[in-house]
Amino acid sequence: MHDKHSSCTHCGIAISDRASAIFSDKGEAFCCWGCETVYKILRKEHFSLINKPSTKLPEYDFLDNDSFLKDYLVSVDNMKGMRFFVEGIQCTACLWIIDQIPDWVPQVEKVHLNMSQNTLLVSMKESGYFGKVASVLSALGYKAYPIKNLDEAKHFQKKENHQQLMRLGIAAACTGTIMLFSFSLYSGLKGQMADVFGYLNLAFFIPILIYCAKPFYNNLWRSLKARRPSIDLPIVAAVIIGFVLSLFNLIRGNEAFYFDSLSVLIFLLLASRYFLSRTQQRFINSSYLQTFITSQTCRRWNSENHEYEQVPARHLNVDDKVLVEEGERIPADGAVVSEWVNINPSILTGESLPQKLFKGSEIFAGTQVVSDSVEILVKRTTDNSRIGQILKKVEEQIYNKTPLISLTDKAAQYFSIFVLAVGAVFFSFYITIDPGEAVKRTLALIILACPCALALAIPLTQSLSLRKASRKGYLIKNAESLEKLNYVKNAFFDKTGTLTQGKFEFLKWKSPDMKESRNFLPDMKTLNAIYSIEVNSQHPIARTLVKYLEGECVNKLPANSLTEIPGSGISGIVDNDHYKIISALPDDEDEDDSDIISSLTSIYRNGDLVAHACMGDMLHNDAKQTVAQLENMGIKTYILSGDKRIPVSSVAKKLHLADDQISPNLFPEKKNEIVKNFPDSLMVGDGANDSLAMSADTVSIAVQGSVESCLVAADIYVTKEGVSPVEDLIMLSKNTFSVVKRNLVFSFIYNSAGGLAALLGYISPLTAAILMPVSSLTVLFSSLLGTKFLRRFNK
Amino acid sequence: MTILYVIIPIAIFLVSFFVWIFLWAVRNEQFDDLETPAHKILIDDWNDRLKEAKI
Numbered sequence: 034m035h036d037k038h039s040s041c042t043h044c045g046i047a048i049s050d051r052a053s054a055i056f057s058d059k060g061e062a063f064c065c066w067g068c069e070t071v072y073k074i075l076r077k078e079h080f081s082l083i084n085k086p087s088t089k090l091p092e093y094d095f096l097d098n099d100s101f102l103k104d105y106l107v108s109v110d111n112m113k114g115m116r117f118f119v120e121g122i123q124c125t126a127c128l129w130i131i132d133q134i135p136d137w138v139p140q141v142e143k144v145h146l147n148m149s150q151n152t153l154l155v156s157m158k159e160s161g162y163f164g165k166v167a168s169v170l171s172a173l174g175y176k177a178y179p180i181k182n183l184d185e186a187k188h189f190q191k192k193e194n195h196q197q198l199m200r201l202g203i204a205a206a207c208t209g210t211i212m213l214f215s216f217s218l219y220s221g222l223k224g225q226m227a228d229v230f231g232y233l234n235l236a237f238f239i240p241i242l243i244y245c246a247k248p249f250y251n252n253l254w255r256s257l258k259a260r261r262p263s264i265d266l267p268i269v270a271a272v273i274i275g276f277v278l279s280l281f282n283l284i285r286g287n288e289a290f291y292f293d294s295l296s297v298l299i300f301l302l303l304a305s306r307y308f309l310s311r312t313q314q315r316f317i318n319s320s321y322l323q324t325f326i327t328s329q330t331c332r333r334w335n336s337e338n339h340e341y342e343q344v345p346a347r348h349l350n351v352d353d354k355v356l357v358e359e360g361e362r363i364p365a366d367g368a369v370v371s372e373w374v375n376i377n378p379s380i381l382t383g384e385s386l387p388q389k390l391f392k393g394s395e396i397f398a399g400t401q402v403v404s405d406s407v408e409i410l411v412k413r414t415t416d417n418s419r420i421g422q423i424l425k426k427v428e429e430q431i432y433n434k435t436p437l438i439s440l441t442d443k444a445a446q447y448f449s450i451f452v453l454a455v456g457a458v459f460f461s462f463y464i465t466i467d468p469g470e471a472v473k474r475t476l477a478l479i480i481l482a483c484p485c486a487l488a489l490a491i492p493l494t495q496s497l498s499l500r501k502a503s504r505k506g507y508l509i510k511n512a513e514s515l516e517k518l519n520y521v522k523n524a525f526f527d528k529t530g531t532l533t534q535g536k537f538e539f540l541k542w543k544s545p546d547m548k549e550s551r552n553f554l555p556d557m558k559t560l561n562a563i564y565s566i567e568v569n570s571q572h573p574i575a576r577t578l579v580k581y582l583e584g585e586c587v588n589k590l591p592a593n594s595l596t597e598i599p600g601s602g603i604s605g606i607v608d609n610d611h612y613k614i615i616s617a618l619p620d621d622e623d624e625d626d627s628d629i630i631s632s633l634t635s636i637y638r639n640g641d642l643v644a645h646a647c648m649g650d651m652l653h654n655d656a657k658q659t660v661a662q663l664e665n666m667g668i669k670t671y672i673l674s675g676d677k678r679i680p681v682s683s684v685a686k687k688l689h690l691a692d693d694q695i696s697p698n699l700f701p702e703k704k705n706e707i708v709k710n711f712p713d714s715l716m717v718g719d720g721a722n723d724s725l726a727m728s729a730d731t732v733s734i735a736v737q738g739s740v741e742s743c744l745v746a747a748d749i750y751v752t753k754e755g756v757s758p759v760e761d762l763i764m765l766s767k768n769t770f771s772v773v774k775r776n777l778v779f780s781f782i783y784n785s786a787g788g789l790a791a792l793l794g795y796i797s798p799l800t801a802a803i804l805m806p807v808s809s810l811t812v813l814f815s816s817l818l819g820t821k822f823l824r825r826f827n828k
Numbered sequence: 829m830t831i832l833y834v835i836i837p838i839a840i841f842l843v844s845f846f847v848w849i850f851l852w853a854v855r856n857e858q859f860d861d862l863e864t865p866a867h868k869i870l871i872d873d874w875n876d877r878l879k880e881a882k883i
Contacts, residue, residue, distance in 0.1 A: 125867040132871070149863040195854050202850040206843050213839070226829060233836070 043068035044124050055174075066174025067127030093164040093171075096179060098345055102160055105179050112142055114156035115163050116180040119170065120752050122151050130173060138165050152180065197248075197310065201303045204245040207237045208296040215293040219799055231283050234292040241296050242276055245303060261438060264445040264488045267452070268302065271295070271483035278476050289797065291480060294805045301489050301809055309492040312499040313511050331364045332356040334408075346415050353411045357402050365398050366418040367409040374407035375573040376400045377537070379529045380720050380740055381420060382675040386631055387537055387573030399721055404576045420721055423701050427746050430705075430728035439516055440770070441491045444777050445484055452482040452788065459792055470794065477791040481801060487780040490812035491773050494819065498769040506752040507762055514748035517732035518766035523711045524663055524759070525704075525726070527718035528674035528684055531736050532756060533629055533650040535719065537573075539581035540628045543645035555636070555644040560585060562607040563636060563646075565592040566614060570603045574616045574632050577648055613637040618679055619647070628652075629687070631680045649680070652687060655757035660688045662760045668715075670694060673704045675722050701725045717759055719743055734759055772819030776812045783808040 040047045041054075041064035048054045048064055055063045063069040095101050096115070107114045121127070128146055131153065135141045140162040145154040155166050163179075170177045214230045214237075222230065249265050249272070256263035272295055279290035332341035334354035341356055346364035349355065354370065357363055363376075369390050377387050378400045387403050390396055396409055398418035415421055456475045463471040495512040502509050509515055529535050544553045555563075564587040567575040595605040602615035619633040631649035635642060660670050670688075672695045674681045681697040696707065704726040708714050714731045716723065719739040727733035728746040735747035737754050751758040787804050790796055796804075853859065 125870050128864065128867045129871055147861045147864055148867060149861055191860075194860075198854050198859055199851055202854070203847060206847045206850075210839065210843050226832065229832075229836075 041065075041068050041124075043072040044126055046124055065123030065127055066121055067123065067125075067130045070130050070173055071126045093167040094343075095345075096163040096167055097161050098343075101345065102163075106160065107154075109143075109154065109156040112156040112158055113160045114154055117153045117155065117167070117170070117177040118180055119146070119151055119153050120176040120178075121174060122146070122148055127175075131170075131175075134166060134169060137169050138162055141166060153177070194310075197303075197307050200245045200248070201300070201307050204241055204296070204300040204303050207241050207245075208293075208300045211237050211293050211296050215802070218288065219802070227288065228286070231288070231290065234290065235280070235283060238276070238292045238296055241299055242272070246272060246299050248306070249299075249302075261442070263442050264484070267445055267449040267483045268298075268488060270449070271480045272299065274476055275480045278480075291801055294480075294801050297806055298483070298809075305489045305492040305496075309496040309499075309512060312496040312503065313509070331361075332358075349411050349414055351411055351414060354408060355411060356406060356408050358406045359402055359404060361402055363396055363398050363400050363402065363409065365409075365411045365415045366413040367396055367411045369394050369396050370408040370410050371406075373571055374405060375403040375571070375576060377403045379535060381722055384529070384676045386677075386680075387577070389571065389573055403573060404571075423721060423725055427724045427728045430725070431746060439513065440773060440777075441487060444487065448482075448484050448487075448781070448784070452479060452784075455788070455792075474792055474794055474796075477796045477801070478788050481787040481791045481796060481804065482784045484780050484784060486783060486808045486812040487777060489809050490776040490780070490816045493813065494769055494772050494776065494816040497816070498765055502762065502765060505758075505761070507758055508750045508752065509762075510748050510750075514732050515762075515766050515769060517748070518715065518763050519770045520713045521668055521715040521732065521763060522713040523669050523671065524715045524717065525671045525673050525708055525711075526660075526756070527720060527723045528672050528676055528681055529650065530719040530738065531717055531723075532656045532672065532684060532688070533652050535650065535738070537577060537631070537648065537650060539577060540630060540647045540649055540651065543633075543647055545642040545644065553644075557587075558608070559636065559638065559643055560587050561590055562592075562610065562612050562638075563614065564588075565590045565607050566595065566603055566605040566612055569595050569605075570597070572603075572616075574634060574648060575603065575614075578634065578646055611639050613640075619649075619683075629680060629684055631683075652684065653755040655755040657688055659756045659760045660690070663763070666763065668763070671696070671707075673699055673707060673723075673726070675699050675701075675704075705729055715759075717756065718747075734762065768819075772816055775819065776815055779812050779815055780808070783811065 040062075042061040043063055046064045048062055055066060055069045057063070057069065061072070063072065096105075105115055107116060119131075122131075128148065131144060131146050134144050134155070138157075140159065141155060141157045143154075143156045145156075147153070153170075155163065157163075167177045167179075211234050214233050218227060218230055246269075249269050252263060253265040253269045256265060275291045275295045279292055279295075281287075282289045331344065331346050331349070332355060333344045333349065334340075334356070335342045349365050355364060355367070362380075369392055371392065373389060373391050374396075375387050375389050376396065378384050378397070380401065381397055381399045395412075396407075397420065398415060399420040413419075416425075456478050459478070460471050460475045463474065492512070495515060498515060499509050499512065502515075526532050542553050542555060560582060564579065564582040567579050567582070568589060569592065570576075590607050592605040592607050595603060597603055598613070598615065602613065604611065604613040606612070614634060614636050616632050616634045619630045628647065629650045629652060630647045632647075634646040634648065636644045636646065663670050670690060672681060672685055672688075672690065674695070674697050676697055678697040681695050682692070685692070685695045699707070699722075701722040702725065704723065708716050708726040708731055709729050716727045716729070716731050716733040717736060718724070718727055718733070719736050720743065721740050724740075724743045724746040727735070727743060732749070733747045734749045734751060735743040736751050736756065736758075739747070739750070749762060751762075783804075787796070787808070790800070790804075
């Protein structure tokens with residue numbers, strides 16, 4: 034019904050991505066939450082938002098905790114500030130609405146939104162209101178993550194950015210001047226004046242050689258130390274040899290110098306590298322997010338005051354008693370003290386069914402309390418808890434990740450070895466004929482054969498692709514990950530929360546004969562009866578059903594002679610009718626495409642079956658298509674899940690995956706092992722149990738709504754719902770690398786031709802000055818043209 | 829050709845001047861965020877609201 038809306042009702046931007054668009058009840062479409070809110074304000078529908086500030090959400094309480102602030106507070110102009118990474122920033126309306134934050138939270142002095150990085154800096158005179166700011170953001174529809182204050186590291190990174198830009202600027206100025214001066218030489222200037230211009234060229238080349246080209250020396254040194262081939266070797270060789278040769282010629286009064294070609298080369302290389310580094314989303318690196326679990330506060334029982342006090346989770350000790358409210362996460366491993374509790378363990382284990390735990394049973398940190406609050410006795414502190422151990426391993430693995438030797442580096446390595454070998458053969462052969470000419474021609478070969486075009490075009494192609502991806506909401510941490518995606522042969526998906534929505538909820542009713550499931554609805558009398566009986570049950574499945582029925586305007590009637598039936602069921606009498614409600618595992622016969630039924634509840638009235646209630650999880654709409662497309666591309670898809678076999682195989686069945694492509698009942702460590710054993714694998718996940726596998730030597734994608742540890746571990750973070758981004762990203766990577774390969778071929782042809790001409794003695798400084806930029810321009814043109822067809826990607 | 833003795837110093841001076849301006853701009857964080865200011869210019873009451881806040 035929304036198909037007529039192809040552009041945002043408020044700002045008019047075309048909606049390219051329907052999944053992230055917002056549709057109102059009246060059928061209007063918006064590109065982002067900012068537009069939706071602004072539109073409502075303009076239509077005066079949303080006055081309450083303007084007048085009264087929204088309430089502070091308890092889930093953001095930890096933001097104002099002293100021990101949390103210690104690591105996250107930044108000082109801005111003598112004020113206290115905090116940086117957030119904000120999801121969902123799209124257009125000017127977002128900027129406008131976020132700029133209104135001081136109106137809702139008067140303590141806020143200033144907000145500064147950086148739209149290119151999606152970061153928000155909030156500053157205020159006194160701390161204590163950051164939780165409120167985050168709550169307002171979430172009320173507006175944005176999700177905000179605090180960014181750790183890394184005073185030194187952050188400062189260093191900023192300085193590094195500035196340095197890069199300054200190098201680029203100085204290289205541009207010097208190159209321009211050198212080219213201007215060289216022009217007179219090429220037009221035939223001779224004599225004393227020619228010498229003056231020669232030395233001026235040298236004078237302007239020295240800052241380039243010493244200051245601007247420094248990153249190349251550093252990179253070369255680093256790659257030599259690590260014994261990894263890199264493109265910097267031929268570049269540095271060409272620059273140094275070219276400089277020495279030109280210097281000799283200048284002193285000897287010979288006009289053959291290459292200052293202009295070399296400076297253009299360095300300038301273009303710096304420029305392409307600067308663009309690439311600007312498009313990489315490095316700010317989501319391992320130091321960016323702390324986990325929720327260690328930074329949240331919890332209520333610890335103080336036996337002296339006989340009340341609960343707020344303490345940070347990491348201050349908990351063994352044998353402390355802690356109260357955890359509904360909806361919160363358990364802060365530490367422990368034992369249940371209360372009579373019972375319903376928990377959702379999916380973050381930790383991937384299991385889709387909520388569990389009921391009784392007094393004394395073990396409860397793990399990170400699991401979420403689904404219904405009613407619980408008291409636990411801490412057995413292991415947050416750091417030593419199961420999730421804490423996993424996170425520690427994740428950090429270790431990220432640190433020890435083997436870097437990819439990129440295609441460019443491989444090509445450069447072979448090419449430079451080839452050129453040096455040809456040079457050596459030529460030199461030893463020609464030295465018997467004319468020693469002076471042999472030296473000259475060999476050096477000209479080395480300078481000209483430098484695959485500069487290669488070093489230039491590939492970063493540019495990659496940065497164009499990264500930019501395309503980030504426009505779509507795919508944040509790629511570095512270009513390496515994009516290249517790795519190109520080689521993927523095996524794709525591993527998590528089930529709960531990745532292929533499915535990750536929520537356990539009521540799905541639909543089914544008639545007693547299990548057929549004609551569509552539009553079947555039990556009558557109001559039955560609904561009332563079910564509600565009246567189930568409301569007395571503590572079972573998680575009953576709770577889910579009750580939650581759904583509460584939204585259906587049911588009435589509570591008196592229910593008598595309630596009996597729990599062992600094996601998850603309850604019976605009772607309402608209005609003189611005897612009802613029996615029994616939950617069971619579903620039979621595997623469901624045909625509906627997206628519903629993953631993990632619990633089938635049968636309702637009997639006076640012994641007759643009247644209806645089935647199906648509860649479970651839902652597949653993402655795009656899951657089936659994505660998996661099919663991946664198979665078409667020759668990528669084998671697997672499901673790795675911590676869940677039981679039945680729900681996993683029912684997902685696999687719907688996605689048409691064979692039995693050997695699923696592995697249920699996996700621990701996080703086991704997932705890691707499986708992924709490690711497959712070469713060229715891709716891990717897609719969302720939970721803490723996936724983060725270990727995601728930090729392995731694979732490329733990994735964290736889907737929308739992932740827990741923080743996943744964002745840290747993953748190479749690519751998707752801010753769009755569903756799994757279709759996986760397909761998009763692989764397509765993008767393949768397209769990018771076909772352009773890269775074409776550039777390699779171009780570059781090879783050019784350099785071979787240039788090298789041959791140099792060996793035959795045809796290369797004068799003028800020819801070099803023309804040949805070098807022309808080859809660079811050709812590949813630049815080729816990459817621009819190549820990424821142009823990537824525009825399809827945006828549609 | 830003596831004009832070159834005037835033109836070359838002028839060229840060098842101009843280059844240094846522009847490099848100096850560029851370095852100042854970089855240090856002044858003018859290039860740190862290239863996207864947001866482009867949007868900010870579209871918001872009418874940007875400056876009005878600041879004035880209000882000061883009063």
